[in-house]
Amino acid sequence: MADEKSPAVHHDEDPLGQTYHRGPVIMRGPMIPEKTTTTNLLEPESDTDWLHMDPWRVLRIQAEFVDGFGALAELGPAVTVFGSARTSRTDPMYRAARHVGRKLAEQGVAVITGGGPGIMEAANCGAAKAGGKSVGLGIELPHEQGINKWVNLGITFRYFFVRKTMFVKYSSGAIIFPGGFGTLDEAFELLTLVQTHKVARTPVVLFGTEYWQGLMDWLEGTVREAGNISPLDPELVVMTDDEDEAVRVALSELCR
Known part of the structure; x- marks a missing residue:
């Protein structure tokens, strides 16, 4: 032995x-x-401290990847919708996200969100009401409200980086609505992967020109002029207020 x-x-x-x-x-x-x-x-x-040590944590991380791959492997074409959990149901952005979810589902494309309230709930609602695949990838947080009621395929993760892998691996495009730190984190993660060619061509839509214009001006002006980034591909990074255009761009790689 x-x-x-x-x-x-x-x-x-x-x-x-x-x-x-x-x-x-x-x-x-x-x-x-x-x-x-x-x-x-x-x-x-007699001692259970091993439950909280790194070797055991590695197994939990591995298990999360296995669960995520198993749940999503047969999902089919999908687009991720990011956005704030704080957006109220009376906000025009909520209505727009619901419309986007419906339009994606009508095209036979699954809608993936973070599974929470606000923009995520709206996109899941639109997809579910249209009879589509409405996916929620939740995250374990101290004050998390759980998976919203419009998700028909959901999974909750412990680790942000495992969850982010699922967003990127199973999406052919992303529509990013106004949001805070979490949304910005997801947006920059995806833009980094696109710009460094670590993922296949993935169109990114920034929905809400008034909200995103300042950020884009800073990136294309201050940051690019300092030589810190390459120009953003106008075919892959699009800013719009038009829901139908957002869907068209997000699906553009699927239609090539």
């Missing part, structure tokens, strides 16, 4: 004596443990 102590072979050229193999790791002399991995596995546990 590879985990047990290998038979001692004594040679004059082995000054540290016996070699112990633990998988790919070798140990000699004082580094050889008193107990084998199998012994440790079968011993009763």
Whole structure:
């Protein structure tokens, strides 16, 4: 058994004596443990601190990836809609996001959101009422309100980076409505991947010109003129107030 102590072979050229193999790791002399991995596995546990240690955390992260891939692998074409959780149902942006969700569903395209209230709820509502696939990828937060009632395929993640991977992996485009730090984080993450060609061509729509104009002026002016970014591809990054145009651009790579 590879985990047990290998038979001692004594040679004059082995000054540290016996070699112990633990998988790919070798140990000699004082580094050889008193107990084998199998012994440790079968011993009763009196201390549960291991539940909060990094090796166990890695397994939880792995499990989240497996759950996400399993849930979304057969989803089909999809577009992600980002936006604020604080947008009220009386806000024009809520109505616009609901219209966008409906139009995407009518094209046979799944709508993926963060699963929360506000813009996310609106897009999920539009998709669900149109009989489409309405996906919510939630996140475990102290004051999170949970997955909204219009999601017909939902999963809640512990880790933001796993959730972001799912947004990017299963979407062919993104429509970004006005939002705060979370929305900005998702927008810049996606723009970074697009600009560095880490993902296939993914159109990004910034919906709401009045809201996004200042940011775009700063990026195309101050940031680009300082030589810190390349020009944004006008075919991939589009700012609009037109819901139908937003849908058309977001679907443009699917129609190529």
